[in-house]
Amino acid sequence: MVPVIMRILIVGCGYVGLALGRQLSSSGAEVLGLRRQGDPDGALAAAGIQAVRGDLTRPEDLEAIPGGFDAVVCAVSSSRGGADAYREVFLGGARNLIEWARHRRVGRLVSVSSTSVYSQTDGSWVTEDSPVEPAGETGRLLVATEGVFAEAHRSGIVPTQIVRVAGIYGPERGHLFQQFLAGLARRDPGQGRWINMIHRDDVASALEAVMLRGNPGRIYNAVDDEPVLQGAFLEFLAHKTGLPLPPLAESADPTGTIPVRKRGTTHKRVSNRRLQEELGWRPQFPTFREGYAEAIAAVISSPGTTFQRPALL
Ligand SMILES: NC(=O)c1ccc[n+]([C@@H]2O[C@H](COP(=O)([O-])OP(=O)(O)OC[C@H]3O[C@@H](n4cnc5c(N)ncnc54)[C@H](OP(=O)(O)O)[C@@H]3O)[C@@H](O)[C@H]2O)c1
Incomplete structure (x- = not known):
């Protein structure tokens, strides 16, 4: 629950920002959401969020937004762009946001x-x-973007916090799940790599916990309770849906269209202990088993709508 009436700005109000804004607004907060497109489909208004049209990479757009926010959450994305988009939106956007916050009342x-x-x-x-x-x-x-926020905190411009989010899934999202449904997934050979995931709604609750109770200047990992090996996750999906277990990545690909994981992929298990122990955060979906239950039930009830094998396989 948001303790008093708070005023919150969400910069980049998309998949995660919308879920966070809906949650905060239903708790009584006044929520504004910044997007380049404003609110084209009315999703922000339906979630109780006041849409603000603007581009984080354009300082003049930010200038038009008055301060007076208890918290600003930056959940902007690169819109699937590469390094240039990262540099412009994340790094450049961070610098713009700090400059904007410098002369305004921003709680964190x-x-x-x-x-x-x-x-x-x-x-x-x-x-x-x-x-x-x-x-x-x-x-x-x-x-480097994290460094811009950390430096703004150290130099006393604005208290900042960083939330490192794992692979997000939820309604209409989940990269490996979608690849599995399309018949494009490949199991890692050997032991394979750990994957770290979190449901969208748990990202929203983690951001709210950090915003309300997190220590300024601190970094928090947002991830569920159980990393899973990539192959074990695909076995789980195959078992639950009754769909074929994807072949191993070395298998010949007669279509030449199946993307094989690049080398250099990380293999690590990300801990959420700080978020749990310092802030008392608990995920609503502690593992992929609970988090994917609804999507799996939907596949079972209407398999043809989402599962399409490539013609040659
Ligand atoms: N997906 C994952 O698995 C994952 C994992 C870890 C971390 N993350 C991070 O989580 C964050 C949120 O992800 P998401 O899935 O919610 O992203 P998303 O659905 O793409 O939403 C991002 C929002 O930012 C807005 N936006 C993009 N560029 C903007 C700009 N220059 N100025 C203002 N608004 C802008 C977009 O709307 P407009 O197009 O209308 O501007 C959109 O509403 C991102 O930082 C992402 O990198 C994601």
Whole structure:
């Protein structure tokens, strides 16, 4: 529950931002949501969020937004763009947001980052104190973006917090699940890699917990309770849906269209202990078993609508 009437701005009010805004608004908060497109389909209004049209990469758009927010949550995405989009939206956007907050009343600024900043490949558990040395440019840009928020906190411009979010799934989302349904998934050979996931609604509750009770300047991992090996997850899906178990990644691909996982993929188990122990956060969907129950039931009741095998397989 939001304790008093709060005023909150969500920058990048999409899949996660909308869920967070709906939750905050239903608790009595006044919620504004910034998007480049405003509210084209009325989803923000339906969730009790006041839409603000604007682009985070354009300082002049931010200038038009007055301050007076108890919290600002930045959940903007790269819109599936590559390194250039990361640099412009995440890194440039962070700098713009800090400059905007510098002369306004902003109680705290919560920034959504990603567990992809952890590059460990040895299957070890990682916490917020583990090294972050991503191999790819996009990962490095996320680390640099975190640095902008951390520096704004250290220098007293605005209290900031960073939430590193694992692979998000939920209604209409879940990359590996969608690949499985389309017959495009491939099981990792050997032991395979750990995957770390979180349901969209638990991302929203984690962001709310950090916003309301989190320590300023702190980093929190948002992930469910149980990492799962990629192959074990696909076995679970096959068992529950009755659909075929995807072949191993080495299998010949007669279509030449199936993407095989690139080398350099991380292999780590991300811990949510800090979020649980410091903030008392508990996921509504502790594991993929609970989180995917609804989507699996929908597949079983209407298999033809989502499952399409490529013609040659
Ligand atoms: N998906 C995952 O598995 C995953 C994992 C870890 C972390 N994350 C992070 O979680 C965050 C939220 O993800 P999501 O799935 O909610 O993303 P999303 O559905 O793509 O929503 C992002 C929102 O940001 C808005 N936006 C994009 N560029 C903008 C800009 N320049 N100025 C203002 N608004 C802008 C988009 O609306 P308009 O297009 O109308 O602007 C959209 O509403 C992102 O930071 C993402 O990187 C995601």
